Each structure stands twice: as structure tokens, then as C-alpha cells.
Amino acid sequence: MGSGTPSFLGLLCALLTLRPGSGFYLPGLAPVSFCPVNIQLFVNRLDSIESVLPYEYDFFDFCKDDQEKRPSENLGQVLFGERIETSPYKFSFMKTETCAKVCTKSYDVSKQEERTKLEFLKKGMQLNYQHHWIVDNMPVTWCYTVEDNQKYCNPGFPIGCYVDGNGHPKDACVINAQFNEKNTFYVFNHVDITITYHSGEGEGWTGARLVAATLEPRSYKHEDENKPVCEGEPMSIPGITNSNVKITYSYSVTFTKNNNIKWASRWDYILVSMPHTNIQWFSIMNSLVIVLFLSGMVAMIMLRTLHKDIARYNQEEAQEESGWKQVHGDVFRPPRNGMVLSVFLGQGAQIFIMTFITLFLACLGFLSPANRGALMTCAVVLWVLLGTPAGYVSARMYKTFGGEKWKTNVLLTALLCPGIIFADFFVMNLILWVEGSSAAIPFGTLVAVLALWFGISVPLTFVGAYFGFKKQHPVRTNQIPRQIPEQSFFTKPLPGIIMGGILPFGCIFIQLFFILNTKEQHSILGQNSGRKSKCFHRPLVKAGTYVWILN
Incomplete structure (x- = not known):
């Protein structure tokens, strides 16, 4: 074998190889002599x-x-x-x-x-x-x-x-x-x-x-x-x-x-x-630590406050209810657009898990820069296979909101967001095709993407929804909604969204800029010519760490 230490996965696959004397190498990572x-x-x-x-x-x-x-x-x-x-x-x-x-x-x-x-x-x-x-x-x-x-x-x-x-x-x-x-x-x-x-x-x-x-x-x-x-x-x-x-x-x-x-x-x-x-990387880790530290501080303050309130309420049973105890029967009241919210939550969970696994594999070096298109292929395949978490999260949230149209919920989870993206993608592809651009996707590839979507992702979404609808409502809500007092300016939705989003946005903006900037450099990838010379030699080499730059 060549330079580099084989991983546990490589050793396992090599042991499973039936032909004696055959070698193992990670695709796209073996040199050609x-x-x-x-x-x-x-x-x-x-x-x-x-x-x-x-x-x-x-x-x-x-x-x-x-x-x-x-x-x-x-x-x-x-x-x-x-x-x-x-x-x-x-x-x-x-x-x-x-x-x-x-x-x-x-x-x-x-x-x-x-x-x-x-x-x-x-x-x-x-x-x-x-x-x-x-x-x-x-x-x-x-x-x-x-x-x-x-x-x-x-x-x-x-x-x-x-x-x-x-x-x-x-x-x-x-x-x-x-x-x-x-x-x-x-x-x-x-x-x-x-x-x-x-x-x-x-x-x-x-x-x-x-x-x-x-x-x-x-x-x-x-x-x-x-x-x-x-x-x-x-x-x-x-x-x-x-x-x-x-x-x-x-x-x-x-x-x-x-x-x-x-x-x-x-x-x-x-x-x-x-x-x-x-x-x-140092800046990314620094921002991540800051976000986690501040989030932990806020969580500790809230838990400590709630713990004191609960202890005080247990000691004084006759005291009139106040604070959070007045709204405990209203916090799980279904929102106005519970169906749409649950669908977006399910799709968000699917994309988040897909992104996390893809980045994790990329950081480990499995998505080799020598293997062109590996990053995109991995992301698409993972998205297709993660239909189950999307259906589960969407169905459980919709059941929490007291929804009964479970068929509509599942269909919207499987078709709404991907359908909008695919329609936009199809229109842009028609424009590229008319212009004669190489970025236009062939018709056969569009059919393959549709087959993956309807043949794998949609059934898996139904499977996840089946288990999600088995969960029960966590807390009962009051039959009569409590009247909400007049809110101050800074407690309204728009100012709250802006002020609450400044901190995380400021932490991740620069990091996203560097990541997306390196992502655009995928054009420097090589392509395996597949030519074998008479002295063809393929030893095992260690996976590269340049996936961000080259993929």
C-alpha cells in the first residue's frame, strides 16, 4: 500500500473484499503512475x-x-x-x-x-x-x-x-x-x-x-x-x-x-x-463559543427564575396567580397558520440535518476534491433519504396544534417547498437551454431528480408522518383564550425579530462569507481521466483536507 494510514472504514471494506490480493482505495484519491x-x-x-x-x-x-x-x-x-x-x-x-x-x-x-x-x-x-x-x-x-x-x-x-x-x-x-x-x-x-x-x-x-x-x-x-x-x-x-x-x-x-x-x-x-x-476556522469557533455561551446564560437565567417562581407558588397555595402561571394554559394554543408552520418546520429539519451531515463528511475528507460533484451528489442523496425526519417533525407539530387534516399536512410537507424550488429551477433551466448555456440540465437528469423525489423522498415522508401523529398533545389549553394586553413597541413581532436576530447574524455573517466564497472555487477540481498506463499503480492515500476550497 502507498503512503497514508488506512481508516477503520477502509480496513473493514478491504476485509470484505473476496478476491485475494486486491487492494482498496478511496475513489478519486489514488495516484496514477x-x-x-x-x-x-x-x-x-x-x-x-x-x-x-x-x-x-x-x-x-x-x-x-x-x-x-x-x-x-x-x-x-x-x-x-x-x-x-x-x-x-x-x-x-x-x-x-x-x-x-x-x-x-x-x-x-x-x-x-x-x-x-x-x-x-x-x-x-x-x-x-x-x-x-x-x-x-x-x-x-x-x-x-x-x-x-x-x-x-x-x-x-x-x-x-x-x-x-x-x-x-x-x-x-x-x-x-x-x-x-x-x-x-x-x-x-x-x-x-x-x-x-x-x-x-x-x-x-x-x-x-x-x-x-x-x-x-x-x-x-x-x-x-x-x-x-x-x-x-x-x-x-x-x-x-x-x-x-x-x-x-x-x-x-x-x-x-x-x-x-x-x-x-x-x-x-x-x-x-x-x-x-x-x-x-478560529473565527468560526470563536463565534460559535460566544453564541453557545450567551444562549447558555439566557437559559440559566430563565430556568433560575422559573425555579424560584415554582418554589414560591408551592409555598403559597392561596396566593393569586401571576406571571407565567397565568399563561401556561395558552402557550400551546394552535397558531393561526399551524399547517404552514408545521410544514416549514419539517422541511427545515430535513435541510438542517442534510447540511450538518454533509459538512461533517466534508470536514472528515470523505468528499474528496478529486471527485468532482461529490459535495452536490451527497447533499441531494441525503435530502432524499431524510424525508422521514421531515414527515415526523411536521406531523408531530401539526398534531400538537390539534390539527386533523393529516393527509394535507403530509402532502404539503413532501411537495410544497420542493415543488416551489423545482418550479423555479425548471423555469431557469428553460432560459439557460434557450441561451445555449452548458449550465442547462438535460431532460434525463430532470426525470431522474423527479424519480428520486417521488419515488424515495415522498414515501419516506409518509413513514415519518405515521410515527409523528402517534404523539399526544403535551399540555391542555384553556377553552377561552386569555386577553392579551396592549404591547409596547419593542415587544411587537418586527422589532423583536430584528433585535433578536442581530446577535446571531453578526456572529455568522463573516463566517458564511468566507465559506460561500470558498464554495465558489469548485471549478478548480480535477477530473479523473480514467486512463490506465502499463505501469498503472494505485496505492492507498489519505483523504485530503481541502474540501472547502476545492469542492
Whole structure:
């Protein structure tokens, strides 16, 4: 076995394996050792911070793979809109390539179809759409120096850049002084790829493991498409194009050995360059302790007050009732919208348990960053399987309120909130489908989600409701409601909600900001290419702890 200590679960599964000599590894966490064979480079969807619509790689009319294949995608990947496919950039391990041609794209502006493709490519450069390439489950990163000489590694690189009519370079155009023509687009039609590997010399395994993949985007105007020369003027496209355009795509690849970087630490160079995505664990724990401490203080004060009141009432039986004892027969009186409240409580319990279990598994490292879409898949599956707690909580609360329409309660618990979300999701999906975005969910996936909802979640909600309706009413209420005196301004619902929510909101807002900010970095995940070399080797490794950054 490789480096890392197997967990108890891993040992148990290994013992249950029937075939002698077979090994166990956590999916997506095992390294691949390469021999001098072809390396497959994958491409993912293109996105931009200036646009909400991602697009597939082929939508921009780039070079295509003649034998295009799409790896199998899980539910989470499809829901996230991941569109991974093989690329035409193919090279052999340890074989250096210099200015190798990929393909040539020609655009005849007199033809409407080709002119439309060219205009869409220019629009992509103007909106700074980014490539996302993957090799051996690793993102191919573009590393450059930013302020304070800090090295930043971007998991994507732009398809090009734009210099506006005033001569101001936008986005990546600032990296080259040759990008200086007004109202001009510059295409990054060449990439210098550098692959760093760790050899197995003296470590008990053969081959080499990829530990880093970086590139430098370039722009070259290849005069001879059959013999490209990676030097000279950049590939420019005028903002107002009246002549035909021909773009030749090329690449160079080099290999570098670095045995100081272990395979298990190959994500570090990306994570170190992203200090803004680190979760402030100390701040989160500090806020959690403060909330628990204050909540405990309030609970102790209330319990102590109630204990004194009960002792005083027991000693003086003849004393007139006052304080909380006057309303003990009214506190469990059914609210005006008890049905809706119970339904929301049931759905809230389902989502809360789902979120807690998902985060717990993520913190333990079971949701590996190498397994794309694992976080979303886990959340969806858990939500489907947690229909029983939703039905139980909703039914018990509704029974507490004295409700009798139990069938309506169960159906609303199973269908109301998910139905609203699914309807909204379906409408947005239609819009994405019309726009041709890769974020549009296929019809088959929608059917699968509906099957999980009605086939598993709804029956489990009925099971939970069956046990919830068996509970009895905890306290009897007075037949005649007690008259409520006129309330002060600060005791009314809206001021009470605002004042009571300031403390928890102030404690969790910053933490949620960091968590959600790191959640958006899921695009730097790799995708397992599934290629096995002749010296294929998969030892067991320890689960990573980068799930927040990478998932």
C-alpha cells in the first residue's frame, strides 16, 4: 500500500473484499503512475465573472478532438453544469514538443454562419471567458505574479483579451506591450505547457506521478499554418472585421522532474496562492463559543427564575396567580397558520440535518476534491433519504396544534417547498437551454431528480408522518383564550425579530462569507481521466483536507 494510514472504514471494506490480493482505495484519491504513453488533456466548460452563462468548449468553435469522448458524470456534476470532454491537445509523457500545430480555423465574413462564430468568439474575449483544462485530475493553472510579488495560480486562463477604442487594455491584455492597437481583440492561440512530475526512484513504485501542470497563454500570428513559428506579432482581430480571419492554434509542452513535491501535496501550490479562500476556522469557533455561551446564560437565567417562581407558588397555595402561571394554559394554543408552520418546520429539519451531515463528511475528507460533484451528489442523496425526519417533525407539530387534516399536512410537507424550488429551477433551466448555456440540465437528469423525489423522498415522508401523529398533545389549553394586553413597541413581532436576530447574524455573517466564497472555487477540481498506463499503480492515500476550497 502507498503512503497514508488506512481508516477503520477502509480496513473493514478491504476485509470484505473476496478476491485475494486486491487492494482498496478511496475513489478519486489514488495516484496514477505514468510510463512513456500518451497523456490525455481534458477541457471543461468556459465561464466568466462578467457573465452568468457558462458555455461548453465546442460552443466557441475551438479545435475539436476527432475521437471526442465524455467521461461519465455523476449527478452533482450535471447539476453544477460541468461539461468535460477530451481535447485535441495530446502529447506523450516525457516527450517535449515545440510549437506543435493543433488546427486552423478560418472565418469567411461573407458567410453569415462563420461571421456569427467569429462574433461570438470576440464577445467571449470581451467578457473575459476562461478556459478550464484538466490533466490527471489536476487543473492546468496559469501562474503569474501579482501585488507584493505574490505568486497567484489561476485554475483558468482567458481565451483572449480586448483593447478598447481609447487604447486601454482590459484584463489579460496588460501582460504584453504589443497589445496596443485600439478596438482590437487578441486571441491566445498558443499555450506553453509545463508538467512537473515526481519519479518513483527509490520509493518502491515505478513510473512517474504528475504533481503540477501550468501553462502560459500566448498570442502568435502564424504566417504559415503548416509550419507555425511561435514568435513575432500577436494574433489580432479588428473590432470591426471586414476581411477574412484565419487562426492557427498551437502548443508547446515540457516536462520537469521535482521529487521534493509529494503526490499527496500537489494541490498546495494552488491553495497557497489563494489566501483569500482560507476559511477562518478560529473565527468560526470563536463565534460559535460566544453564541453557545450567551444562549447558555439566557437559559440559566430563565430556568433560575422559573425555579424560584415554582418554589414560591408551592409555598403559597392561596396566593393569586401571576406571571407565567397565568399563561401556561395558552402557550400551546394552535397558531393561526399551524399547517404552514408545521410544514416549514419539517422541511427545515430535513435541510438542517442534510447540511450538518454533509459538512461533517466534508470536514472528515470523505468528499474528496478529486471527485468532482461529490459535495452536490451527497447533499441531494441525503435530502432524499431524510424525508422521514421531515414527515415526523411536521406531523408531530401539526398534531400538537390539534390539527386533523393529516393527509394535507403530509402532502404539503413532501411537495410544497420542493415543488416551489423545482418550479423555479425548471423555469431557469428553460432560459439557460434557450441561451445555449452548458449550465442547462438535460431532460434525463430532470426525470431522474423527479424519480428520486417521488419515488424515495415522498414515501419516506409518509413513514415519518405515521410515527409523528402517534404523539399526544403535551399540555391542555384553556377553552377561552386569555386577553392579551396592549404591547409596547419593542415587544411587537418586527422589532423583536430584528433585535433578536442581530446577535446571531453578526456572529455568522463573516463566517458564511468566507465559506460561500470558498464554495465558489469548485471549478478548480480535477477530473479523473480514467486512463490506465502499463505501469498503472494505485496505492492507498489519505483523504485530503481541502474540501472547502476545492469542492
